[in-house]
Amino acid sequence: MELNFPAVPFRTHGGADVPHKKNTAHIESAVMPPPAQVVLPMQQHVGAPCAPLVKVGDAVAVGQKIADSKAFVSAPIHASVSGKVSAVRKVMLPGGQYTDALVIDSDGQMTPFSGIRPPVVETAEDLVAAARESGLVGLGGAGFPAHVKLKIPEGKHIDTLIVNVAECEPYITADHREALEDSWAVLSGVYMIRDLLHVDRVIIAVENNKPDVIAELKKIADNPERDPEDRVRVLALRARYPQGAEKVLVKACTDREIPIGKLPADVGCLVMNVTSVAFLAKYIKTGVPLVNKRVTIDGSAIANPQNVIDPIGTKIADVIAFTGGYKTEPKKMLMGGPMMGLALASDQLPILKQNNGILAFDEAEARLDEPTACIRCGRCVSGCPMQLIPTQLEQFSNAKNVPKLIEYDVMDCMECGTCVFNCPAGRPLVQAIRLGKAMVKAGGKK
């Protein structure tokens, strides 16, 4: 089958015009000096938690593997500073669950680990193995181990690689800066994955509110020397939330609809975040695993919004202090963007691998009005990218009506929050739907 590149994105349903607030898009990322201490939780990914490979008192160097798991769906963790393991303690993750964490006191030297070697990657299997060793997880925020995604199931052919540069969440510009500051790494990663997985076409999908990224990547992607068969192209997406959500993105790029409960691979697509792609290229060149991360620090309580490249495990408070601290007392802090990010209980938590933004809101931005009665305006229905009826799902969830929740496809909800954003009554629609999904899952076990 001949595959074409769409000139304009395919139609997607619903969505919302969220404010962009990309205040940090045109500011060079700052590199943070090593902090005094890093805290590395054993669970920074979707899947099985890791077990420590080092003991309290051990000396470690940057890039040294300090924790791993035998499970396939997991990702090893590497020391992000050099120094000494000073403690193992329980920490609370942003989701509320507790996990063990290794605490490393930095010696300030950032000595690289002597065992670092660039991996030899010649086949698709080598790529999966290298991705596993690198500790890479989906850097768009989901934290799904990258090697699991790269391992294409037997009998399935991926014809399209979609590089996700949509970055549709307000404020967050970490991918934006990555694409600009590391554009060659992005394209090297693209060519590498394309060739190893024998992908027919690569679509680099960028929301059209980032013309500089589109121009920069086009300059390289449309270079006939690097891409003689013209199999890599940049596609400008409509800047409309949630354009970067996997199912919506695949529809916009290929017009294919991922069936409920299926993955992009089921419709011949592989979707990877742009920072993940660039990281893979750098890892294969240098062998330095995932030890630092670019994070957007912004929000109405932040004095100097900017992107910071910091060692993973740095305390959020330390990163914010590095940027110049708070402008006013923060009332709400988020890990991730305002639409899908997690609210934090404290700024003492560490930066995790998949973090792309830390936002601190002042009181005015943090405050949300109390919900009022549903007026049945239908904005949640017309805005739902999954074409669900959120207001009815909310009622079924409140009534604990599991059969109706299933009948109305509650599990299709990806919790993008568009319905709540659009709701004039401020109804907690997606919050009720989350409970409904949990009820359906619990009901299925009985």
Add this chain to the structure above:
Amino acid sequence: MADKLIVSSSPHFRSGITTRKIMLDVIAALFPSVIAAVILFGPQALFLIAVSVFTCVASEYISRRIMKRENTIGDLSAVVTGILLAFNVPVGINPFALAFGGVAAIVVVKQMFGGIGQNFVNPALTARIILMSSFPSQMSTWAVPFYYLHQTDAMTTASPLNILKTGADGTMPTLLNMFVGVRAGCLGETCSVALILGGVYLVLRKVISPVIPVCYVGTAALISLIAGRNVAFDVLAGGLLLGAIFMATDYATSPITFRGKIVYAVGAGIITMLIRIYGALPEGVSFSIILMNIMVPHIERLTRPRAFGKERAKQ
């Protein structure tokens, strides 16, 4: 150290649109028609609108107090109901009768079913039907536009639809007069241009989708054409535009699904024209909308969109 933080479930952003802002937009959209009503039917029109709005807001406030529920008059929906109710009565109505209608709309139709969003029929239209049954002669006595500029007291005439249906005495207004509102009718229904202006405003502000007004008026016009009637007359006469733009689009009583809106509006158009052509009454907008209001839950169930990624039902 930041440790007294609000922790809540995402999303943490909202668009800023509120029920009150939506109702303010509806009030703004009704404003041209208020002006038109005052020009056509004099200061009494303004007085009646004030009486209706006051009664509706007071009824909402008092009934919520009695039910020990939170006060909701701030959402301004009772103001909208009040204006729309006044738009649905003739200028000669006894203000006390109108106030009775306001109480019925808010207390019986809206609050007894749970308040905003919960009523299953349109409060203003139901109140209009209650008034038509309770005060039939007052509700069908039509003043001549600009009567207040003349010295004589009783200047009444038949409505255009009545002339058409029963051959009642009276001169048929020209289409231009019907477009600008110089014809007998309820306060807010005669000036088509003001209603259309308000409708365009609501569509541009994304308060309503054009689907319901367009399908409703389009269906009525098509049936009028097939029946060999004067299409422009049927569109401009009676309360069709007021009904299609401001009453049939009421959020609480119209479908929330896209296809449902089409079914609902086409149904209302068919019933309106059936009543106009075959019914005993000259006008059928109120009844057709109320009948379709009652069908909304069924329409919604049958027009649910296919969820993304769900296989199309096998035919």
